[in-house]
Amino acid sequence: GxxxxxxxxxxQHLDKAAIARELDRCLDE
Structure with a gap:
C-alpha cells in the first residue's frame, strides 16, 4: 500500500544507508 x-x-532518492535508517524507523513505529 x-x-x-x-x-x-x-x-529512488537515498543511498542504502539512508534506506536502512528509514526501514529501522518504520519498524520502530
Missing part, C-alpha cells in the same frame, strides 16, 4: 510506495520513492 502507501508504505511500499513510500519505500520505493525513498529507494
Amino acid at each position: 502507501d508504505r511500499m510506495q513510500k519505500l520505493v520513492f525513498i529507494g
Whole structure:
C-alpha cells in the first residue's frame, strides 16, 4: 500500500544507508 510506495520513492532518492535508517524507523513505529 502507501508504505511500499513510500519505500520505493525513498529507494529512488537515498543511498542504502539512508534506506536502512528509514526501514529501522518504520519498524520502530
